[in-house]
Every structure is written in C-alpha cells, then in structure tokens.
Amino acid sequence: MNSAPAHNSDAVRHLYVHFPFCARICPYCAFYKTRGNSADFAAFCDALAIEAKCASEKISLDLDTLFWGGGTPTALSTDHLATLMRSFAQTFDLRRLTEWTIEANPGSVSAKKAAVLRRAGITRISLGIQSWEDDLLCLLGREHDARQAEESFRIFRDAGFENISVDLMFALPGQTESQWRASLERTIALKPEHISTYCLTYEEDTEFLARFELGEFRAQDEIEARFFELAMAMLEAAGYQHYEISNYARPGFQSRHNEAYWRGEDYIGLGPSAFSTRKNERWQNIADHREYARRLSAGESPIASTEMLTTEMKRAEQIALGLRSYQGVAADLLAASNAKALLEAGLVAYRKGRVVLTQAGKLVADSVAEELL
Ligand SMILES: C[S@@+](CC[C@H](N)C(=O)[O-])C[C@H]1O[C@@H](n2cnc3c(N)ncnc32)[C@H](O)[C@@H]1O
Ligand code: SF4
Incomplete structure (x- = not known):
C-alpha cells in the first residue's frame, strides 16, 4: 500500500465483494446468503478469483477502498481467506488502497484468522455484535453470545487492528430502554473507532416479517425514535461524530467506502448478488452462488440484469443518500418550495449552500427525502 502511482481520475476507485455464506441464518436478514458446504466454499473462491481477474482486465480500476461484506466473509476458513487475499494482491494494484474492510461475525473469529x-x-474490521444481551442474541438467531463478542473484539485488537467498527441493532422485540442504554455503554467502553446502529427493519421474505404479520411482533414508532435519540446523545457525548443516520465515528474513522456510495461514486461489485454502478449503468450478478460459480468456471458472465440510470433516478438517489449524511445535499438539486416548508417545520437547515437534516429531521429522514424529490 505504498509507492503509489499517479492517480487515474477516470478509473473506478471502490470495489465490493459479496461473500454469500453464513454459519447460521438470522431470521431478520434479507441479504443474499446461504449456509453452503466445503465444496461450495471452494467453488466460490475459484469463481471469485476468475471474476476478479476479468474485472481487472476489463475495467479501469484505481482502488482506494475494498470492502469484503456479505453474508459473512469470516465464515470461510483461514486457508480460504488467505488464498483469496493472495489472489487479490496479485490481481489488483493495491498500492493506493487506503481502506480494506472485512465484515466479521463474533462466532467465526480466531486469533489465527485475525493474524x-x-x-x-x-x-478495518466491521464486527456484527448486534446486542450485548444473550436473550436478545438468541431471539436474533445469532451464533454468538455476549462473552464471545467481547472476546472477538479483543482478538482483533490484539492482532493489531486499529480501526474496528461495531454493528448494533435496536428497537428489537422486547428490548427495553435500559437494555439499549447498557448496550451502548458497553460498546463505548470497548472504544471502537466506529459504531453503526441499525433500527430493526422487518424485511420481505424473512421469518421476522412473518411473525410481525401474525401480530407476534408490533410496530414501535415511538420506541424507535426514543432509542435513536438515545444513541445520538450517548455516542456524541462519547466523542463519536454522527456522520450518517446509522453511523458514528471518531474523527478520521468514517468509512471511506460507504461515504463513496453515499456521494454516488462508481463502484464495482464482485460475487453473487453484488451490484456495480458505473456512469449511467447499473448491473447485478446472479443471486445464486452455485450458478455464479458454474458460469464463471464455464467462461460465462455472472451478470443477471442491467439497467440504465436516468438523470432523474440519479438525482433521486443523490438526494436520498446525501440527506442521510452530515454533508447533506446541494440546495440546487432540490425542489425549492418543499425545502422551504421543511425548513419552516425545523426538519432541515441550510449550511453553506447545502441542505442538511436537523436532529428532528433525522428522526424522519426517509419522508423528508421524499418531500424533497
Ligand atoms: C451485511 S449485514 C451482516 C454482517 C454480518 N454477517 C453480521 O451479521 O454480523 C450488516 C449489518 O446489517 C444489519 N442488519 C441486517 N439485517 C437487518 C435488519 N433486518 N434490520 C436492521 N439491521 C439489519 C446488522 O447489524 C448487520 O451487522
Ligand atoms: S450472519 Fe449476517 S449476513 Fe448472515 S444471516 Fe445473519 S445478519 Fe445476515
């Protein structure tokens, strides 16, 4: 990652890789994932190496950030991960890379893997702790408990990682405010550089949505707003900057990769189900890991669909994503009359030619974005 060549301004600077495997399937999760077996893991690794090579030959890349997400990348064995990392280092020029994140589950971390x-x-490590309450972790179907979560954080620190992010979820069924406060306190005490807090969403085709529709789980708008405000207050008081609706970072530790998405920059995605966006084109790989592996080993394309993005689609995305970030959206992109009404309602503010959400606006970010289209 040193002796960087001159920067190529036309090239794509961000690469995402989707790892489709998880040791256990969480009942709330809608990401493309499956349990897989060792033959699937090996076929995926071979296919990914082929796709990476093709991308490096066909697309002009000047990589600034690399993000290995999923699914659960750490569900792969240490040997598989080591082979893939070697293959990436040989395939891509990583000398200008400033951030290489991997998502990790506490259930699949060891000192050897971390090293x-x-x-x-x-x-950079993004560690899916989700909650510090064992009964809530059980409800979430997680493979780890709170003790393992703490241990895996220590393992990564001891291995020398100086940039660790912790994922937490809130407004879980039955979660009390004191449990959420305690989760935030325990996370702050670990001193991660970055914290993501996600309000539970009941996603299509999940067991949690089915239980919601049966009336077992209920909508809790008031609790969601209160827990969100509690997170903002506690994390900001602890020195974290609230730089995007769900994300908090110590100065200098914002996720460069995610910031690039939110700014609407181009990115290439590898792996089953991964999206890529380049100029006005967006495409998605097939969301089926066996077909993905078959196609690549047969020299076929893994792309399942492609769409052209119109100027209006790009503008709508820029508003929705930009508004979620602390930098906001350029005022001249917005419908002026609606912006004025939101300003008067105290939901947005103007800052140096840009429109940003106020604390009250952050509670209703999605509806504010809709108003501004
Ligand atoms: C790509 S996912 C998974 C990363 C990793 N496999 C894990 O579970 O720890 C990234 C994060 O999205 C969040 N997430 C997933 N499904 C969610 C849902 N239905 N509602 C809210 N947050 C969710 C979780 O916090 C998770 O850590
Ligand atoms: S481990 Fe992560 S990606 Fe896998 S099912 Fe659970 S939340 Fe989804």
Whole structure:
C-alpha cells in the first residue's frame, strides 16, 4: 500500500465483494446468503478469483477502498481467506488502497484468522455484535453470545487492528430502554473507532416479517425514535461524530467506502448478488452462488440484469443518500418550495449552500427525502 502511482481520475476507485455464506441464518436478514458446504466454499473462491481477474482486465480500476461484506466473509476458513487475499494482491494494484474492510461475525473469529487478515493488509474490521444481551442474541438467531463478542473484539485488537467498527441493532422485540442504554455503554467502553446502529427493519421474505404479520411482533414508532435519540446523545457525548443516520465515528474513522456510495461514486461489485454502478449503468450478478460459480468456471458472465440510470433516478438517489449524511445535499438539486416548508417545520437547515437534516429531521429522514424529490 505504498509507492503509489499517479492517480487515474477516470478509473473506478471502490470495489465490493459479496461473500454469500453464513454459519447460521438470522431470521431478520434479507441479504443474499446461504449456509453452503466445503465444496461450495471452494467453488466460490475459484469463481471469485476468475471474476476478479476479468474485472481487472476489463475495467479501469484505481482502488482506494475494498470492502469484503456479505453474508459473512469470516465464515470461510483461514486457508480460504488467505488464498483469496493472495489472489487479490496479485490481481489488483493495491498500492493506493487506503481502506480494506472485512465484515466479521463474533462466532467465526480466531486469533489465527485475525493474524492472517492483518498480515494480508486488511485495515478495518466491521464486527456484527448486534446486542450485548444473550436473550436478545438468541431471539436474533445469532451464533454468538455476549462473552464471545467481547472476546472477538479483543482478538482483533490484539492482532493489531486499529480501526474496528461495531454493528448494533435496536428497537428489537422486547428490548427495553435500559437494555439499549447498557448496550451502548458497553460498546463505548470497548472504544471502537466506529459504531453503526441499525433500527430493526422487518424485511420481505424473512421469518421476522412473518411473525410481525401474525401480530407476534408490533410496530414501535415511538420506541424507535426514543432509542435513536438515545444513541445520538450517548455516542456524541462519547466523542463519536454522527456522520450518517446509522453511523458514528471518531474523527478520521468514517468509512471511506460507504461515504463513496453515499456521494454516488462508481463502484464495482464482485460475487453473487453484488451490484456495480458505473456512469449511467447499473448491473447485478446472479443471486445464486452455485450458478455464479458454474458460469464463471464455464467462461460465462455472472451478470443477471442491467439497467440504465436516468438523470432523474440519479438525482433521486443523490438526494436520498446525501440527506442521510452530515454533508447533506446541494440546495440546487432540490425542489425549492418543499425545502422551504421543511425548513419552516425545523426538519432541515441550510449550511453553506447545502441542505442538511436537523436532529428532528433525522428522526424522519426517509419522508423528508421524499418531500424533497
Ligand atoms: C451485511 S449485514 C451482516 C454482517 C454480518 N454477517 C453480521 O451479521 O454480523 C450488516 C449489518 O446489517 C444489519 N442488519 C441486517 N439485517 C437487518 C435488519 N433486518 N434490520 C436492521 N439491521 C439489519 C446488522 O447489524 C448487520 O451487522
Ligand atoms: S445478519 Fe449476517 S450472519 Fe445473519 S444471516 Fe445476515 S449476513 Fe448472515
């Protein structure tokens, strides 16, 4: 990652890789994932190496950030991960890379794996702790408990990672305010550089949505707003900047990769189900890991669909994503009359030619974005 060549301004600077495997399937999760077996893991790794090579040959890349997400990348064995990391280092020029994130589940972390990741050049860990309450972790179907979560955080620190992010979820069924406060306190005490807090959403085709529709779980708008405000207050008081609706960072530790998405920059996605966006074109790989592997080993394309983005689609995305970030949206992109009404309602503010959400606006970010289209 040193002796960087001159910057190529036309090239794509962000690469995402989707790892489709998880040791256990969480009942609330809508990401493309499956349990898989060792033959699937090996076929996926071979196919990914082929897709990476094709991308490096066909697309002009000047990589600034690399994000290995999923699914659960750490569900792969240490040997598989080491092989893939070697293959990436040989395939891509990583000398200008400033951030290489891997998503990790506490249930699949070991000191050996952490050391291999560190040595291979990964700079940032995104650790899915979700909750510090064992009964809530059980409800979420997680493979780990709170003790393992703490231990895996320590393992990554001891391996030398200086940029660790923790994922937490809130407004879970039955979660009390004191439990949420305690989760935030325990997370702050670990001193991660970055914290993501996600309000539980009942996603299509999940067991949680089915239970919601049966009336077992209920909408809790008031609790969601209160827990969101509590997170903002506690994390900001602890020195974290609230730089996007769900994300908080110590100064200098914002996720560069996610910031690039939110600014609408181009990115290439590898792996089953991954999206890529380049100029006005967006395409998605097939969301089926076996077909993905078959196609690549047969020399076929893994792309399942492609769409052209119109100027209006790009503008709508820029508003929805930009508004979620602390930098806001350029005022001249917005419907002026609606912006004025939201300003008077105290939901947005003007800052140096840009429109940003106020604290009250952050509670209703999605509806504010709709008003501004
Ligand atoms: C790509 S996912 C999974 C990363 C990793 N496999 C894990 O579970 O720890 C990234 C994050 O999205 C959040 N997430 C997933 N499904 C969610 C849902 N239905 N509602 C809110 N947050 C969710 C979780 O916090 C999770 O850590
Ligand atoms: S939340 Fe993470 S571990 Fe759970 S199924 Fe989804 S991707 Fe897998």
